[in-house]
Amino acid sequence: RKEVEQDPGPFNVPEGATVAFNCTYSNSASQSFFWYRQDCRKEPKLLMSVYSSGNEDGRFTAQLNRASQYISLLIRDSKLSDSATYLCVVILNTGNQFYFGTGTSLTVIP
Amino acid sequence: DTGVSQDPRHKITKRGQNVTFRCDPISEHNRLYWYRQTLGQGPEFLTYFQNEAQLEKSRLLSDRFSAERPKGSFSTLEIQRTEQGDSAMYLCASSSTGGARSPLHFGNGTRLTVT
Numbered sequence: 001r002k003e004v005e006q007d008p009g010p011f012n013v014p015e016g017a018t019v020a021f022n023c024t025y026s027n028s029a030s031q032s033f034f035w036y037r038q039d040c041r042k043e044p045k046l047l048m049s050v051y052s053s054g055n056e057d058g059r060f061t062a063q064l065n066r067a068s069q070y071i072s073l074l075i076r077d078s079k080l081s082d083s084a085t086y087l088c089v090v091i092l093n094t095g096n097q098f099y100f101g102t103g104t105s106l107t108v109i110p
Numbered sequence: 111d112t113g114v115s116q117d118p119r120h121k122i123t124k125r126g127q128n129v130t131f132r133c134d135p136i137s138e139h140n141r142l143y144w145y146r147q148t149l150g151q152g153p154e155f156l157t158y159f160q161n162e163a164q165l166e167k168s169r170l171l172s173d174r175f176s177a178e179r180p181k182g183s184f185s186t187l188e189i190q191r192t193e194q195g196d197s198a199m200y201l202c203a204s205s206s207t208g209g210a211r212s213p214l215h216f217g218n219g220t221r222l223t224v225t
Binding site for chain 2: 004006008034041042043044045046049087089096097098099100101102103
């Protein structure tokens with residue numbers, strides 16, 4: 001079983017829509033969580049960390065549900081520039097390995 | 111620019127040749143990681159260093175792969191006797207302390223094509 005599972009999509013949404021991605025992880029000892037954004041043929045870039053209490057950064061909201069072992073990313077008022085692949089990342093309590101999901105592809109349509 | 115830098119950006123090689131990639135991490139970061147990414151997949155962990163010590167290697171890293179970080183600064187990843195299946199994007203990343211609250215910062219990657 002993979003450490004991290006994501007719905008690959010693709011998600012095609014109109015501008016202004018709200019879209020949510022989920023990511024499940026298999027190891028209950030997972031300690032830290034992040035969302036990364038990756039544009040086509042570019043390197044992944046940190047979007048935001050995910051804190052236990054949930055956190056928000058502008059139009060982006062990340063949440064963690066330890067009981068069900070999933071993290072989520074909510075994007076409100078989608079912009080064309082949000083089109084990218086969103087990768088969830090999980091770190092075990094050893095802190096040594098970052099496990100990436102396969103990514104969820106988002107296309108925001110005018 | 112004080113980010114992670116990788117060289118070369120692209121490498122085309124014939125099957126059976128050896129290739130070497132270089133990564134210069136963010137200067138104050140003591141942890142350095144190598145990942146491999148193929149189309150439609152997330153990055154897959156290959157190996158990581160804390161300073162000059164290679165502390166962990168993935169089973170994906172066959173005997174043909176070797177990585178070094180001799181002075182705890184830059185790192186090299188060598189692939190010997192390349193195979194077509196080695197074609198991928200090789201990503202280097204660094205972090206300051208690792209673990210909680212210390213995310214990875216990636217370089218632009220080296221795209222390898224084995225013909």
